[in-house]
Amino acid sequence: MIRVLLADDHQLVRTGFRAILESEDDIEVVGEAADGIQAVDLAGRLRPDVILMDVEMPGMDGLEATRRVTARDGPSVLILTTFDRDDYLFAALQAGASGFLLKNGTPEALTEAVRVLAAGDALLAPAITRRVIETFANPALRQPGAGARLAELTPREHEVLVLMAGGATNAEIAGRLRLGETTVKTHVSRVLMKIGARDRTQAVVLAYELGVVRPGSS
Template sequence: MTVRVVVADDQQLIRAGFVRLLEPEPDVEVVGEAADGRAAVELCRTARPDVVLMDIRMPVLDGIAATREVTASTGARVVVLTTYDRDEYVFSALEAGASGFLLKDAPPEELVRAIHVVAAGESLLAPAVTTRLVGELVAARARHRDAERQLARLTPREREVLPLLARGLSNAEIAARLHLGETTVKTHVAAVLDKLGVRDRVQAVVFAYEAGIVTPGR
């Protein structure tokens, strides 16, 4: 079975390089090229590729947004290709529906393999990306477990104080909110800092956000 491929990249030389790389493959056919994200989406709707090689940084519509539209409106599966290996791109690409993520300096045989793996309905991440991604998830879970242990040390009243402290309220404002004396609140705040093992109110704010006690915009 021949895998139909669309190449989307705003740099013509890179697009041409991918096309030349794939031309000798007997079971891969490049059915179109796109120089921006919007053109890639429209091309996928008409050419109906099996796989899209999608750059991230493109004009008109970036590769993440284009991936989201392609996966939502066509049956194509997307392999995101980039020179950048920053974690936020990996997470964004996966959230947008990408099935694969490769760096552009990957060996040619790895790219061809990625196309076949993704076309077969599986997912693929570059080895270096996978290692780092798993490491981040493990670290995040470890931080979450540590946060749970630290939060368990707080009294019910101290757990009421922490989110208010994290939202930037002063001792006087916390006291008014909880109908407590300001001296009592000062004692609770000191206990919270001590039990969480943080140096000051700023670190307590960071802890509260990392632990999910408060979220941005709330």
């Protein structure tokens, strides 16, 4: 059973999300928070698998709450917001969020996102992914010392990172490289560790930021 915590300052929004999620046999809403302070507290006490986090909340906003939750190896955080703003998107990723969706999405997209994050993967809406790529593909934004981090990857790990950046799942990577899925999971874990990424979303961002892949590459 996937345990979910809802963090949003609007009761109607939380009620709607609860109804959507609890209509699924494999998802349980274990708590609700009306602000970031409550979200951080409940995350520590209830230990959910995934937190659905609003951005704009009184007291402590969702971005600061995400930073505090992820800093202590807490649950995966899915940012849900009404506002399609780049500053929110990039701040959420920097805070450690594993997913970012707009509230105008479908119930199916929401439940699928929860399952993806609970499985340890990360998720961005396609339009958001394009904006991340366009931003971090700018050579001027690449971090100092990037070459050293990439140099630590083995040739196979480099292949895995390229395929991850292309959106391939573990199963698809296994098929492309003719490897077992368990082996692929091991490679993915090592790639994340070596390049300093928390999850697949940050790995994709770093792949473009570090110039491993370029927009339009296959």
